[in-house]
Amino acid sequence: MTSRTYDAVLLDIEGTTTPISFVRDVLFPYVKHNIRGFLETGWEDPEVQKHVHAIAKQANDDVRAGISSAVEINIDGPHADSAEEVRQKVLLNIEWQMKSDRKIGALKALQGCIWRAGYESGQLQGVMFPDAVEAIRRWTAAGLKVFIYSSGSIEAQKLIFGFSDHGNMLQYISGHFDTTTGPKIASSSYTAIADKIGVAPERILFVSDIILEIRAAEKAGMQTMLSVRPGNAPVDAGSFQTCSDFTTIPLSLPKASRTDPECSVEE
Numbered sequence: 064m065t066s067r068t069y070d071a072v073l074l075d076i077e078g079t080t081t082p083i084s085f086v087r088d089v090l091f092p093y094v095k096h097n098i099r100g101f102l103e104t105g106w107e108d109p110e111v112q113k114h115v116h117a118i119a120k121q122a123n124d125d126v127r128a129g130i131s132s133a134v135e136i137n138i139d140g141p142h143a144d145s146a147e148e149v150r151q152k153v154l155l156n157i158e159w160q161m162k163s164d165r166k167i168g169a170l171k172a173l174q175g176c177i178w179r180a181g182y183e184s185g186q187l188q189g190v191m192f193p194d195a196v197e198a199i200r201r202w203t204a205a206g207l208k209v210f211i212y213s214s215g216s217i218e219a220q221k222l223i224f225g226f227s228d229h230g231n232m233l234q235y236i237s238g239h240f241d242t243t244t245g246p247k248i249a250s251s252s253y254t255a256i257a258d259k260i261g262v263a264p265e266r267i268l269f270v271s272d273i274i275l276e277i278r279a280a281e282k283a284g285m286q287t288m289l290s291v292r293p294g295n296a297p298v299d300a301g302s303f304q305t306c307s308d309f310t311t312i313p314l315s316l317p318k319a320s321r322t323d324p325e326c327s328v329e330e
Protein backbone atom coordinates (compact mmCIF):
# COMPACT_ATOMS: atom_id res chain seq x y z
CA MET A 64 0.00 0.00 0.00
CA THR A 65 1.35 3.46 -0.90
CA SER A 66 1.50 5.80 2.05
CA ARG A 67 -0.09 9.19 1.61
CA THR A 68 1.99 12.26 0.83
CA TYR A 69 -0.18 14.83 2.61
CA ASP A 70 -2.11 14.97 5.89
CA ALA A 71 -4.18 18.11 5.39
CA VAL A 72 -5.93 19.77 2.49
CA LEU A 73 -6.29 23.54 2.17
CA LEU A 74 -9.01 24.58 -0.26
CA ASP A 75 -9.80 27.84 -2.01
CA ILE A 76 -13.51 28.44 -2.65
CA GLU A 77 -14.34 30.51 -5.75
CA GLY A 78 -13.22 28.60 -8.85
CA THR A 79 -12.26 25.58 -6.71
CA THR A 80 -15.06 24.18 -4.52
CA THR A 81 -17.64 26.58 -5.95
CA PRO A 82 -18.37 27.92 -9.44
CA ILE A 83 -17.29 31.50 -10.11
CA SER A 84 -20.76 32.04 -11.61
CA PHE A 85 -22.39 31.51 -8.20
CA VAL A 86 -20.29 34.33 -6.74
CA ARG A 87 -20.63 36.71 -9.72
CA ASP A 88 -24.25 35.98 -10.72
CA VAL A 89 -25.88 35.22 -7.37
CA LEU A 90 -23.88 36.45 -4.37
CA PHE A 91 -22.71 39.81 -5.76
CA PRO A 92 -26.17 40.77 -7.15
CA TYR A 93 -27.67 39.83 -3.76
CA VAL A 94 -25.42 42.44 -2.12
CA LYS A 95 -26.25 44.98 -4.84
CA HIS A 96 -29.99 44.55 -4.27
CA ASN A 97 -29.91 44.47 -0.49
CA ILE A 98 -27.18 46.85 0.61
CA ARG A 99 -29.34 49.98 0.70
CA GLY A 100 -31.92 48.29 2.95
CA PHE A 101 -29.12 46.81 5.07
CA LEU A 102 -27.62 50.27 5.65
CA GLU A 103 -30.92 52.10 6.18
CA THR A 104 -32.67 49.57 8.42
CA GLY A 105 -29.64 48.74 10.52
CA TRP A 106 -27.91 52.15 10.57
CA GLU A 107 -27.88 52.35 14.38
CA ASP A 108 -26.77 48.71 14.78
CA PRO A 109 -23.16 48.60 16.12
CA GLU A 110 -22.32 45.77 13.71
CA VAL A 111 -23.47 47.81 10.72
CA GLN A 112 -21.53 50.83 12.03
CA LYS A 113 -18.41 48.65 12.40
CA HIS A 114 -18.63 47.75 8.70
CA VAL A 115 -19.36 51.35 7.63
CA HIS A 116 -16.31 52.58 9.56
CA ALA A 117 -14.13 49.86 8.00
CA ILE A 118 -15.33 50.78 4.48
CA ALA A 119 -14.73 54.49 5.20
CA LYS A 120 -11.21 53.77 6.48
CA GLN A 121 -10.45 51.73 3.36
CA ALA A 122 -11.87 54.47 1.11
CA ASN A 123 -9.77 57.14 2.83
CA ASP A 124 -6.65 54.94 2.60
CA ASP A 125 -7.41 54.45 -1.12
CA VAL A 126 -7.72 58.23 -1.64
CA ARG A 127 -4.37 58.74 0.11
CA ALA A 128 -2.86 55.99 -2.08
CA GLY A 129 -3.98 57.91 -5.18
CA ILE A 130 -6.62 55.42 -6.39
CA SER A 131 -8.65 57.54 -8.79
CA SER A 132 -12.09 55.89 -8.25
CA ALA A 133 -11.89 56.31 -4.48
CA VAL A 134 -13.91 59.05 -2.74
CA GLU A 135 -13.23 60.23 0.80
CA ILE A 136 -15.86 59.31 3.43
CA ASN A 137 -15.86 61.55 6.51
CA ILE A 138 -17.62 59.85 9.38
CA ASP A 139 -16.26 61.54 12.47
CA GLY A 140 -15.19 65.04 13.43
CA PRO A 141 -16.55 68.54 12.79
CA HIS A 142 -16.63 68.10 8.99
CA ALA A 143 -18.41 64.75 9.06
CA ASP A 144 -20.77 63.92 6.18
CA SER A 145 -24.45 63.51 7.02
CA ALA A 146 -25.73 59.95 7.56
CA GLU A 147 -27.40 60.03 4.13
CA GLU A 148 -24.17 61.27 2.50
CA VAL A 149 -22.18 58.49 4.16
CA ARG A 150 -24.72 55.87 3.05
CA GLN A 151 -24.62 57.20 -0.52
CA LYS A 152 -20.82 57.19 -0.62
CA VAL A 153 -20.68 53.68 0.86
CA LEU A 154 -23.15 52.45 -1.78
CA LEU A 155 -21.05 53.90 -4.61
CA ASN A 156 -17.87 52.61 -3.03
CA ILE A 157 -19.22 49.05 -2.73
CA GLU A 158 -20.54 49.13 -6.30
CA TRP A 159 -17.12 50.19 -7.58
CA GLN A 160 -15.23 47.61 -5.47
CA MET A 161 -17.49 44.75 -6.55
CA LYS A 162 -17.24 45.75 -10.22
CA SER A 163 -13.46 45.41 -9.95
CA ASP A 164 -13.83 42.23 -7.83
CA ARG A 165 -11.55 43.68 -5.18
CA LYS A 166 -10.36 41.17 -2.58
CA ILE A 167 -10.24 43.67 0.27
CA GLY A 168 -11.03 42.76 3.89
CA ALA A 169 -13.54 45.57 4.59
CA LEU A 170 -15.60 44.74 1.48
CA LYS A 171 -15.49 40.99 2.11
CA ALA A 172 -16.57 41.40 5.76
CA LEU A 173 -19.52 43.59 4.77
CA GLN A 174 -20.58 41.16 2.04
CA GLY A 175 -20.52 38.24 4.51
CA CYS A 176 -22.75 40.15 6.89
CA ILE A 177 -25.30 40.94 4.15
CA TRP A 178 -25.30 37.35 2.83
CA ARG A 179 -26.10 35.99 6.31
CA ALA A 180 -29.74 37.13 6.10
CA GLY A 181 -30.04 35.65 2.60
CA TYR A 182 -28.83 32.22 3.68
CA GLU A 183 -30.85 32.21 6.88
CA SER A 184 -34.05 33.14 5.03
CA GLY A 185 -33.48 30.46 2.38
CA GLN A 186 -33.02 33.01 -0.42
CA LEU A 187 -29.41 31.91 -0.85
CA GLN A 188 -27.97 28.42 -0.98
CA GLY A 189 -24.23 27.78 -1.31
CA VAL A 190 -23.29 26.02 -4.54
CA MET A 191 -20.55 23.40 -4.50
CA PHE A 192 -19.13 21.20 -7.24
CA PRO A 193 -20.38 17.65 -6.44
CA ASP A 194 -16.89 16.16 -6.85
CA ALA A 195 -15.51 18.67 -4.32
CA VAL A 196 -18.17 17.56 -1.83
CA GLU A 197 -17.36 13.91 -2.45
CA ALA A 198 -13.60 14.50 -2.18
CA ILE A 199 -13.99 16.44 1.10
CA ARG A 200 -16.02 13.55 2.55
CA ARG A 201 -13.43 11.01 1.40
CA TRP A 202 -10.47 13.01 2.73
CA THR A 203 -12.03 13.34 6.17
CA ALA A 204 -13.06 9.65 6.17
CA ALA A 205 -9.41 8.82 5.44
CA GLY A 206 -8.35 10.82 8.51
CA LEU A 207 -7.13 13.96 6.74
CA LYS A 208 -8.10 17.40 7.92
CA VAL A 209 -9.69 19.85 5.47
CA PHE A 210 -9.22 23.62 5.85
CA ILE A 211 -10.46 26.58 3.84
CA TYR A 212 -8.43 29.62 2.74
CA SER A 213 -10.44 32.16 0.76
CA SER A 214 -10.54 35.90 0.14
CA GLY A 215 -14.16 35.64 1.27
CA SER A 216 -14.51 36.43 4.99
CA ILE A 217 -14.59 33.54 7.44
CA GLU A 218 -18.27 34.34 8.06
CA ALA A 219 -18.99 34.12 4.30
CA GLN A 220 -17.09 30.83 4.09
CA LYS A 221 -19.10 29.31 6.93
CA LEU A 222 -22.33 30.39 5.23
CA ILE A 223 -21.46 28.83 1.86
CA PHE A 224 -20.51 25.53 3.50
CA GLY A 225 -23.14 25.60 6.23
CA PHE A 226 -26.02 26.29 3.82
CA SER A 227 -24.70 24.36 0.82
CA ASP A 228 -26.73 22.61 -1.84
CA HIS A 229 -25.22 19.39 -0.41
CA GLY A 230 -26.34 20.10 3.15
CA ASN A 231 -24.28 21.37 6.05
CA MET A 232 -20.67 20.72 5.05
CA LEU A 233 -19.14 22.48 8.06
CA GLN A 234 -18.84 19.16 9.90
CA TYR A 235 -16.03 18.27 7.46
CA ILE A 236 -14.09 21.51 7.82
CA SER A 237 -11.45 21.74 10.54
CA GLY A 238 -10.74 25.46 10.21
CA HIS A 239 -11.12 28.62 8.13
CA PHE A 240 -8.63 31.27 7.02
CA ASP A 241 -9.23 34.54 5.21
CA THR A 242 -7.05 37.51 4.33
CA THR A 243 -6.76 38.52 7.98
CA THR A 244 -4.04 35.84 7.98
CA GLY A 245 -2.39 37.56 5.00
CA PRO A 246 -2.79 37.99 1.23
CA LYS A 247 -3.34 34.83 -0.75
CA ILE A 248 -0.44 35.62 -3.05
CA ALA A 249 2.10 35.90 -0.20
CA SER A 250 4.04 32.78 0.75
CA SER A 251 4.18 34.02 4.37
CA SER A 252 0.40 33.48 4.58
CA TYR A 253 0.81 29.78 3.81
CA THR A 254 3.64 29.48 6.32
CA ALA A 255 1.37 31.10 8.93
CA ILE A 256 -1.51 28.74 8.12
CA ALA A 257 0.74 25.66 8.36
CA ASP A 258 1.96 26.96 11.69
CA LYS A 259 -1.57 27.57 12.99
CA ILE A 260 -2.89 24.14 12.02
CA GLY A 261 0.26 22.41 13.26
CA VAL A 262 1.03 20.54 10.03
CA ALA A 263 4.32 20.96 8.14
CA PRO A 264 3.79 22.84 4.82
CA GLU A 265 5.26 19.88 2.93
CA ARG A 266 2.39 17.71 4.28
CA ILE A 267 -0.36 20.07 3.10
CA LEU A 268 -2.08 19.99 -0.29
CA PHE A 269 -3.34 23.43 -1.40
CA VAL A 270 -5.92 23.58 -4.21
CA SER A 271 -6.77 26.84 -5.99
CA ASP A 272 -7.69 28.27 -9.39
CA ILE A 273 -5.17 31.11 -9.21
CA ILE A 274 -1.58 30.49 -10.29
CA LEU A 275 -0.18 33.31 -8.15
CA GLU A 276 -1.71 31.61 -5.09
CA ILE A 277 -0.34 28.23 -6.15
CA ARG A 278 3.13 29.74 -6.58
CA ALA A 279 2.98 31.36 -3.14
CA ALA A 280 1.91 28.07 -1.51
CA GLU A 281 4.68 26.17 -3.31
CA LYS A 282 7.21 28.76 -2.18
CA ALA A 283 6.09 28.02 1.38
CA GLY A 284 6.72 24.32 0.68
CA MET A 285 3.15 23.07 0.15
CA GLN A 286 2.05 20.53 -2.43
CA THR A 287 -0.39 22.10 -4.86
CA MET A 288 -3.10 21.40 -7.40
CA LEU A 289 -4.46 23.96 -9.86
CA SER A 290 -8.25 23.77 -10.04
CA VAL A 291 -9.61 23.78 -13.58
CA ARG A 292 -13.36 24.41 -13.60
CA PRO A 293 -15.97 25.52 -16.13
CA GLY A 294 -16.12 29.31 -16.03
CA ASN A 295 -12.61 29.78 -14.62
CA ALA A 296 -10.32 32.21 -16.41
CA PRO A 297 -8.14 30.32 -18.90
CA VAL A 298 -4.67 29.75 -17.49
CA ASP A 299 -1.41 28.49 -18.85
CA ALA A 300 -0.87 25.70 -16.32
CA GLY A 301 2.75 25.22 -17.35
CA SER A 302 4.32 22.68 -15.04
CA PHE A 303 1.61 22.87 -12.36
CA GLN A 304 -0.49 19.83 -11.51
CA THR A 305 -4.07 20.46 -12.57
CA CYS A 306 -7.37 18.87 -11.66
CA SER A 307 -10.99 19.15 -12.81
CA ASP A 308 -12.44 16.31 -10.71
CA PHE A 309 -11.25 16.26 -7.11
CA THR A 310 -12.36 12.66 -6.52
CA THR A 311 -9.46 11.63 -8.77
CA ILE A 312 -6.82 13.29 -6.56
CA PRO A 313 -4.93 10.39 -4.98
CA LEU A 314 -3.76 10.41 -1.38
CA SER A 315 -0.27 9.88 -2.65
CA LEU A 316 0.83 12.62 -5.02
CA PRO A 317 3.91 11.82 -7.07
CA LYS A 318 6.17 14.63 -8.21
CA ALA A 319 6.55 12.93 -11.57
CA SER A 320 3.91 12.93 -14.28
CA ARG A 321 0.63 11.13 -13.73
CA THR A 322 -1.51 8.94 -15.91
CA ASP A 323 -4.88 9.98 -14.45
CA PRO A 324 -6.77 11.63 -17.35
CA GLU A 325 -8.57 14.14 -15.04
CA CYS A 326 -5.47 15.23 -13.17
CA SER A 327 -2.22 15.94 -14.95
CA VAL A 328 1.35 16.94 -14.41
CA GLU A 329 2.97 18.56 -17.41
CA GLU A 330 6.70 18.73 -16.81
Ligand SMILES: CSCCC(=O)C(=O)COP(=O)(O)O
Pocket residue numbers: 075076077078086090166171212213214215216219220223247
Ligand atom coordinates in the same frame (compact mmCIF):
# COMPACT_ATOMS: atom_id res chain seq x y z
C1 LIG B 1 -16.39 32.64 0.25
S1 LIG B 1 -17.23 34.09 0.04
C2 LIG B 1 -17.69 34.31 -1.62
C3 LIG B 1 -16.59 34.37 -2.56
C4 LIG B 1 -15.78 35.61 -2.50
O1 LIG B 1 -16.28 36.69 -2.23
C5 LIG B 1 -14.37 35.51 -2.78
O2 LIG B 1 -13.68 36.52 -2.81
C6 LIG B 1 -13.77 34.18 -3.00
O3 LIG B 1 -12.43 34.23 -3.33
P1 LIG B 1 -11.52 32.92 -3.33
O4 LIG B 1 -10.29 33.33 -2.60
O5 LIG B 1 -12.26 31.81 -2.64
O6 LIG B 1 -11.25 32.60 -4.77
Ligand SMILES: [Mg+2]
Pocket residue numbers: 075076077078079271272273
Ligand atom coordinates in the same frame (compact mmCIF):
# COMPACT_ATOMS: atom_id res chain seq x y z
MG1 LIG C 1 -10.36 31.16 -6.15
